[in-house]
Amino acid sequence: xxxxxxxxxxxxxxxxxxxxxxxxxxxxxxxxxxxxxxxxxxxxxxxxxxxxxxxxxxxxxxxxxxxxxxxxxxxxxxxxxxxxxxxxxxxxxxxxxxxxxxxxxxxxxxxxxxxxxxxxxxxxxxxxxxxxxxxxxxxxxxxxxxxxxxxxxxxxxxxxxxxxxxxxxxxxxxxxxxxxxxxxxxxxxxxxxxxxxxxxxxxxxxxxxxxxx
Ligand SMILES: N[C@@H](CCC(=O)N[C@@H](CS)C(=O)NCC(=O)O)C(=O)O
Numbered sequence: 001x002x003x004x005x006x007x008x009x010x011x012x013x014x015x016x017x018x019x020x021x022x023x024x025x026x027x028x029x030x031x032x033x034x035x036x037x038x039x040x041x042x043x044x045x046x047x048x049x050x051x052x053x054x055x056x057x058x059x060x061x062x063x064x065x066x067x068x069x070x071x072x073x074x075x076x077x078x079x080x081x082x083x084x085x086x087x088x089x090x091x092x093x094x095x096x097x098x099x100x101x102x103x104x105x106x107x108x109x110x111x112x113x114x115x116x117x118x119x120x121x122x123x124x125x126x127x128x129x130x131x132x133x134x135x136x137x138x139x140x141x142x143x144x145x146x147x148x149x150x151x152x153x154x155x156x157x158x159x160x161x162x163x164x165x166x167x168x169x170x171x172x173x174x175x176x177x178x179x180x181x182x183x184x185x186x187x188x189x190x191x192x193x194x195x196x197x198x199x200x201x202x203x204x205x206x207x208x209x210x211x212x213x
Contacts, residue, residue: 001026002056004047006033007208008176010104010169011065012053016203017165018069022076026055030210033109066100069165081162092156095144095163099170103137107173130177134170138184141167145186152189160194168194172205 003019003026005012019026031037031052038052047054047063054061055068062068073081082089105111107130115121115129141155148156155163171191174181181188194200205211 002029003027004029004031004043004052004054004056005208005210006031006038006052007205007211009033009052010173011051013169013172013203013205014065014165015053015055015068016208017168017200018072018081020199020202021079021081021160021165022072024072024076028209030208032210066096066162069162073162079160081160081165083157083159083161088156091144091148092161092163095141095148095155096161096166098137098141098144099163099166103134103170104173106133127177131179134174134177134179135183138174138181138187142184142187145190149186149190152186153193155190160197164190164194167191168200 001019001024003012003015005016005028007030031043033052037043039050043054044050046056046061049063051063053065053068054063055071056062062071069081082092112126112130115126116123121129145152145155150158154160155167167187168191171181171187195204201207206213
C-alpha cells in the first residue's frame with residue numbers, strides 16, 4: 001500500500017494512525033503542501049480532489065480520510081474501529097464527524113490561505129478564526145466525551161475507536177495554533193493517554209520521513 005501523505009496534514013495523520021493500529025506496512029509517498037505538490041498534474045490524476053491523503057491499494061486509489069479508514073476497517077476487521085452495537089457506533093461516528101465535517105474543514109490550509117491572500121486578513125485574524133472554530137467544535141465534543149468515556153482514556157468506552165483516531169490529530173493542530181485547551185480537560189486527558197500508545201506515537205508529525213522542524 002502507498003499512502004500519499006504530508007507530515008503536518010492532520011487528515012493524513014488520521015490514516016497513519018489507522019494503518020498502524022491495523023499493523024499494515026505501507027510506503028509513504030510524501031507531498032509537500034507548501035510547494036503545492038498536491039495540486040500537480042501527476043497527483044491530480046491519482047486524486048482529483050487534490051487533497052492529502054490518498055491511499056493506493058491494488059491499483060485502486062482512495063481519497064478522503066474517513067472513507068480510507070472505513071475501507072481499512074472493513075478489509076482488516078481487527079482491531080475494530082467501531083463498537084458492535086448500532087447506537088454505540090452512531091455515537092462514535094458523531095464524535096468523529098464533528099471533527100471531520102465541522103471543525104477541520106473550516107481550518108484547512110486552503111481556507112486559511114483564502115483568508116490571508118484573498119480577504120487580506122492578517123495573521124492575528126487568521127489565528128483568531130482558527131481558535132474560534134476549534135473551540136466551538138470542542139465544546140460539544142468535550143461534553144460527549146465526558147458522557148461516553150469510561151476512564152478518560154478513550155472518547156468512547158474503554159477501547160480505541162474512530163473518534164480517537166480523529167481526536168489526536170485535531171489536538172495536534174489546536175496546539176500548533178496555541179489554542180486555549182483549559183476548557184476541554186476530558187479531551188486533553190484522552191489525547192494524552194492515546195499519544196502514549198505506540199501506534200499513535202509512530203504516526204506523529206514530528207517523526208515522519210518528510211518532517212521539517
Ligand atoms: N476531508 C478531507 C480533508 C483533506 C484535507 O483537507 N487535507 C489537507 C491537509 S490536512 C489538504 O490537503 N490541504 C491542502 C489545501 O488545503 O490546499 C479528508 O478527510 O481527507
